Amino acid sequence: MPAQGDNWSSEAYQHSASFVPKLATKIVQWLDPQDGDAILDVGCGDGVLTLEIARSRKLNHIIGIDSSPSMIDSAQRTGGDERIPALFFVRDANTLASWDHPQSFSFDKAFSNAALHWILRPPSSRSSFIRNIHNLLKPNGTFAFEMGGLGNVSELRCALLMAVARRVGLEKAQEVDPWFFPDEEWVTDIMEREVGGWKVEKVEREWRPTTADQGGVEGWIRLMGKQFFEALPEEEREACIKEVLSSIPTDIKRYSGDVADYIDHQVEMASQLLKDALSKAPWIPDSIRPRPPPPEPPKLIALPASAYEKVQDWVSRHKILTGVVVLTTSVVVYRTYKSSRYARKSRRAKRARNGGRAEVVVLAGSPTLPLTRSLSLDLERKGFVVFVVCNTIEDEMMVQNLARPDIKPLTIDITDPPSAGASIERFAHYLQDRHTPVPNAKSYHLTLKAVLLIPSLAYQTSPIATIPPSSFADLFNTHLLHPILTIQAFLPLLTAKLGTPSSPERPSPKVLVFTPSIISSINPPFHAPEATVCSALSAFTEVLAAELRPLSIPVTHIQLGTFDFQGFTPEKGHQTSTRPPGYQQGLIMAPAENAETLAWPESARHAYGRNYVQQSASAIAIGRIRGLKGSSLRSLHNAVFDVIDGSNTSGVVRIGLGASVYGFVGRWVPRGLVSWMMGIRRVDELASWSSSSGGNSPRPGSAGSSSGSMGGVHEYVSVPVGDLPGGADVWREG
Structure with a gap:
């Protein structure tokens, strides 16, 4: 019994648990007390069973021990007759090793009734208790005990644990749980193997429904569960007891049903046995003889199902999931097959019969752009004759420095229409002339396969309020009007039939227009120049495609994502070109430095500065996906070749890291969420209005900066030579 204080009351025990000694018939039979025995009763309680055994035999003596002073006092009062050789002592059963008991000899037998599930609760005392009992017994002594087994009072115990755990936590509730209910295997193992010296002759676990005493279930709970409730504050104990009582009827009803089912089953079996016996009895007339059972x-x-049958059964029970798995697997297999076949495809330009290069591609893009250089080198390597449109002598020198005989400059001054027309005419004559790769070889005509329009990819990032009107004009001239005028200059060549009337029909050339797609897909803050120009170029490409479609001239819009141009961009310490602050080199290259917000007016810095700096550092603003450098240029080169040779006839081709992802984001994700992901946050307080907030001097290109009267204002804004690809002015003053 527990040694911490006295948790027992003999009056409460006799009121709510007096059935305990009455249920000890079997344990007394197993103990088999004989005259002259010396017996030890461990956990004797109020001594009722101890005295009953003492009166039944002429014992040498019987000693009862219990840790409860209240119980021992009641036992001593009950057994006051000196003729009964029974003695009772207050003793914790877990301290038997230090017990100097009054008898100078050992015990013949020891027993314990309904106490060991309390005594063995501390795990550290279990082996020592069994060992101490062994030491107190004579050789070949007997130890018979009855205790709660595995599953004992499980409903009541669970109700107590849950009610207390809701107030002090499950860990604390388990700590104050006073019971230990083992199974038969545990008892045999600890006595024979762990402690040793014992021979377990008989052990069994029986189901023994017990009727509550006079105190009812509530009295039993208050007495036996006292240690549970002592873990609670005084004011919560009654509420906890009521909660336990309220949860018990459901369990009792369930177990009452189990008992009824058990009894019905046994009665049915007995009646069946009786019918069988009567049906075979010869003295019963046939008219009333029970019929034998059928x-x-x-x-x-039942044979075990095969693997195929198991799979078939699982599929029949999970049809939707199976459909999803099959669909996903099919898509993955198809895309893998298509990707592997796409990678293995041989991509070479057609050659003349004598082996000479017969197909021509024109790249209308500045040779300073990594994209132009990358495409020109790849197309030349695939067998095309590549012409790169040049506006200045510097551009021509850059093309010649590539040192590739089949990459040639095509000088066209777009800003001078007569000169541009003459250049196009000379190029048309070149295509109509007959060519030979080597002397005395058979001549052939060149075929124009495609014109690739590659606009400039340098765009300013800044709040709209800080961009001067002249910068917008410069931007539209260099990034929008220049590409439009370039393709306009080539349209007569594209729509004309080259060669003599008797020459065979040649396939129509293709037009490919390249634009960055990430920023124009999501239109984020501070990217008005790029979003405006790219959207305008996209609309221009759609209109151009609609006009050329009746002429069987396909137009393809190549929407670019992010690419790894390492090897085509100069190292940081050896860059020769410079860009104004706030420009970034397109969405397919590394970002430029953030704009110098200190150069903005004070009101603009206050309104836009923090959000501008935050979005400049975001992956979305530079068209990247964090952790990835960009797509390989091979994917771009393969996509361009497939459009040129007619394998891909789509009007729009998205290629590059982020092109499809940002297209989906721009179509379906709310703009506010995109801005939040870029670091854009609400500005709670705006700067006060000041007449000098815009600066003391007008911005370049504003009305206040124009010279002369209204009649002297220029019709177009002149763009400095250094800011333009090729260094030429798109518009000249009239």
Whole structure:
């Protein structure tokens, strides 16, 4: 019994648990007390069973021990007759090793009734208790005990644990749980193997429904569960007891049903046995003889299902999931097959019969752009004759420095229409002339396969309020009007039939327009120049495609994502070109430095500065996906070749890291969420209005900066040579 204080009351025990000694018939039979025995009763309680055994035999003596002073006091009062050799002592059963008991000899037998599930609760004392009992017994002594087994009072115990745990936590509730209910295997193992010296002759676990005493279930809970409730504050104990009592009827009803089912089953079995006996009795007339039971049907042997049958059963029970798995697997297999076949495809330009290069591609893009250089080198390597449109002598020198005989400059001054027309005419004559790769070889005509329009990819990032009107004009001239005028200059060549009337029909050339797609897909803050120009170029490409479609001239819009141009961009320490602050080199290259917000007016810095700096550092603003450098240029080169040779006839081709992802984001994700992901946050306080907030001097290109009267204002804004690809002015003053 527990040694911490006295948790027992003999009056409460006799009121709510007096059935305990009455249920000890079997344990007394196993103990088998004989005259002259010396017996030890461990956990004797109020001594009722101890005295009953003492009166039944002429014992040498019987000693009862219990840790409860209240129980021992009641036992001593009950057994006051000196003729009964029974003695009772207050003793914790877990301290038997230090017990100097009054008898100078050992015990013949020891027993314990309904106490060991309390005594063995501390795990550290279990082996020592069994060992101490062994030491107190004579050789070949007997130890018989009855205790709660595994599953004992499980409903009441669970109700107590849950009610207390809701107030002090499950860990604390388990700590104050006073019971230990083992199974038969544990008892045999600890006595024979762990402690040793014992021979377990008989052990069993029986189901023994017990009727509550006079105190009812509530009295039993208050007495036996006292240690549970002592873990609670005084004011919460009654509420906890009521909660336990309220949860018990459900369990009792369930177990009452189990008992009824058990009894019905046993009665049915007994009646069946009786019918069988009567049906075979010869003295019963046939008219009233019970009919024998019908023969049992043959037993079916269930064979284990094969793997195929298991899979078939699983599929029949998970049809939707199976459909998703099949669809996903099919898509993955198809895309893998298509990707592997796409990678293995041989991509070479057609050659003349004598082996000479017969197909021409024109790249209308500045040779300073990594994209132009990358495409020109790849197309030349695939067997095309590549012409790169040049506006200045510097551009021509850059093309010649590539040192590739089949990459040639095509000088066209777009800003001078007569000169541009003459250049196009000379190029048309070049295509109509007959060519030979080597002397004395058979001549052939060149075929124009495609014109690739590559606009400039340098765009300013800044709030709209800080961009001067002249910068917008410069931007539209260099990034929008220049590409439009370039393709306009080539349209007569594209729509004309080259060669003599008797020459065979040649396939129509293709037009490919390249634009960055990430920023124009999501239109984020501070990217008005790029979003405006790219959207305008996209609309221009759609209109151009609609006009050329009746002429069987396909137009393809190549929407670019992010690419790794390492090897085509100069190292940081050896860059020769410079860009104004706030420009970034397109969305397919590394970002430029953030704009110098200190150069903005004070009101603009206050309104836009923090958000501008935050979005400049975001992956979305520079068209990247964090952790990835960009797509390989091979994917771009393959996509361009497939459009040129007619394998891909789509009007729009998205290629590059982020092109499809940002297209989806721009179509379906709310703009506010995109801005939040870029670091854009609400500005709670705006700067006060000041007449000098815009600066003391007008911005370049504003009305205040124009010279002369209204009649002297220029019709177009002149763009400095250094800011333009090729260094030429798009518009000249009239």
